[in-house]
Amino acid sequence: MxxxxxxxxxxxxxxxxxxxxxxxxxxxxxxxxxxxxxxxxxxxxxxxxxxxxxxxxxxxxxxxxxxxxxxxxxxxxxxxxxxxxxxxxxxxxxxxxxxxxxxxxxxxxxxxxxxxxxxxxxxxxxxxxxxxxxxxxxxxxxxxSEKDYYGLILIERDEATIGLLKGTTIQMLDNFMSYIPGKHTKGGQSQRRFDRIIEQMVEDFYKTVAERAKQLFEPLLLEGKLKGILIGGPGYSKQDFVTGEYLEKRFRDLVINKLIDVGYQGEAGLRELVLKAEDVLQDHRYSDIVKKAEELKLHMAKADGLYVFGIEEVKHAAEIGALQTLLIIESHPNIDEMEAVAKKSNAEIVIVPEDTPEGEWLKSSFGGVAGILRYKLY
CATH class of the missing domain: 3.30.960.10 (eRF1 domain 1)
Structure with a gap:
């Protein structure tokens, strides 16, 4: 109550x-x-x-x-x-x-x-x-909720669904099929030729899926909002799709390692994919925070001048276009203002939960806000 x-x-x-x-x-x-x-x-x-x-x-x-x-x-x-x-x-x-x-x-x-x-x-x-x-x-x-997007791909040999996860919202972007016949049963030369035709049809379908995913995900990638890609589906199709390198390298690099068994296509399949990947997504988001915190610590250890801390210094760096990454705890009273300033300079924004070791360190050391620079200020 x-x-x-x-x-x-x-x-x-x-x-x-x-x-x-x-x-x-x-x-x-x-x-x-x-x-x-x-x-x-x-x-x-x-x-x-x-x-x-x-x-x-x-x-x-x-x-x-x-x-x-x-x-x-x-x-x-x-x-x-x-x-x-x-x-x-x-x-x-x-x-x-x-x-x-x-x-x-x-x-x-x-x-x-x-x-x-x-x-x-x-x-x-x-x-x-x-x-x-x-x-x-x-x-x-x-x-x-966080504004990061995760691409979602469900892949079979003859059907695919492409979607997006933003915070708690799942959006289906496309669902399409291709007629691919089953195995030929006559045997001999005819069977081998027919199998090659089927393999080519499957390969062409995978290429179509990869090209469509590129069209849908690229705007978010260019804006720095696409943080990862989840791939799922029944059987071995998802593995073949990933190992066959049908996706362009920029997108392959974002594929989260764990491929997930999903029994459905469409919206129901996307929901199942996200539900089964909940722990993976949490680890992936936290991993990104850890990497940025370690990058900041490395610049500090080198004393290379590529870091700033405190509201005024970070804001100044953003205003002159020098800010590359803003790190700020999610409970900071000036978070909206700092996010707006960082966006104007096209800086990456990393929101750090206060209850993580990185959040506690950021708060105790710098008052909850720090930045990584593109170049030295002085």
């Missing part, structure tokens, strides 16, 4: 209601602690452009039918949630540029109340309303 509403998380009066990513992390953590014995907690997502009056009218209609709820304490809790939401929405004239999110609720067991209204750091893409036993924060979690 939740202990305190802590409404101070979001200012009561704000011209835009826009919050930072770090602020959103705190809010999501807060809301996840709320659990109600009945469907009394209201979650509302309003995309930009939606008239406030339409949403308020919808909520009033919902409020008008709550008298049908038989259990009094549940009815009271739902009416409280709806009334709070209507009051908050009635105080503004227009949905902000990034949309608006409301979470209002009363726990009928504890009588605790909460009502938060804010505009998230990324645009709201859906119109969603529900009262439930918990707050629906899943649409916000992708905004605060």
């Amino acid at each position: 939740f202990k305190s509403s802590r409404l101070k998380l979001v200012p009561e009066v704000s011209s835009s209601y826009l919050i930072s990513k770090e602020h959103l992390k705190a809010i999501v953590k807060e809301l996840k602690q709320w659990v109600a014995p009945a469907t009394t907690l209201l979650s509302l997502y309003i995309p930009p452009g939606r008239p406030i009056s339409d949403v308020v009218n919808m909520l009033r209609e919902e409020l008008s039918i709550t008298d049908n709820i038989k259990l009094k304490r549940t009815k009271d809790a739902v009416q409280t949630s709806l009334s709070m939401a209507i009051d908050r929405l009635s105080s503004i004239n227009k949905v902000p540029e990034n949309g608006l999110v409301l979470f209002c609720g009363k726990n009928s067991d504890t009588n605790k109340e909460i009502c938060l209204m804010f505009s998230p750091p990324e645009p709201v893409k859906i119109y969603f309303y529900r009262t439930d036993k918990w707050f629906h924060v899943e649409y916000l979690e992708d905004m605060i």
Whole structure:
């Protein structure tokens, strides 16, 4: 159960209601602690452009039918949630540029109340309303998850699915098939010739998959966002696809070593692939953090002048285009500002969890922020 509403998380009066990513992390953590014995907690997502009056009218209609709820304490809790939401929405004239999110609720067991209204750091893409036993924060979690992408490839001898993993979101980009006949059974010269034709058809299909993967993944690779590629599928096709070097070297270098047995294609197969690779992905992300931390330590050991630390020095390096890599702990109060500065200089951004040895070292040694340089500043 939740202990305190802590409404101070979001200012009561704000011209835009826009919050930072770090602020959103705190809010999501807060809301996840709320659990109600009945469907009394209201979650509302309003995309930009939606008239406030339409949403308020919808909520009033919902409020008008709550008298049908038989259990009094549940009815009271739902009416409280709806009334709070209507009051908050009635105080503004227009949905902000990034949309608006409301979470209002009363726990009928504890009588605790909460009502938060804010505009998230990324645009709201859906119109969603529900009262439930918990707050629906899943649409916000992708905004605060890491922005790295992982390519997903499911490969068989005659079918393939290509997708992307971003944070907790899996997106299917393409699914296609090729007719490849089974084995020839007549034997002799005819069988050997037929087998060669089939092998060539399979090879051509693998080449098609590799070329399509290149088309879909290359923009992310060029932006430095593609951190790895997972390959799965049934049988030996995935192994043949990798060892046959059908993928261009830039993409082969990103293939995560463990090939994963997956029994399906399409969206179901992609979900299975990601689920089975959860430990591998975690190790891969952490490995990247370790490599960058070790690179920073190496520059420090050499005293070669290719490193900086502290907000002002890192910011200065970014502003003059010298910053190659920003390392910053995920709980740093200036993380949004530092990420924005680093992006302008096309620097790589490495978010380091504070509860890792690298995060603890970064925090205790440099206040949580340091950088690797392209060239010396002095």
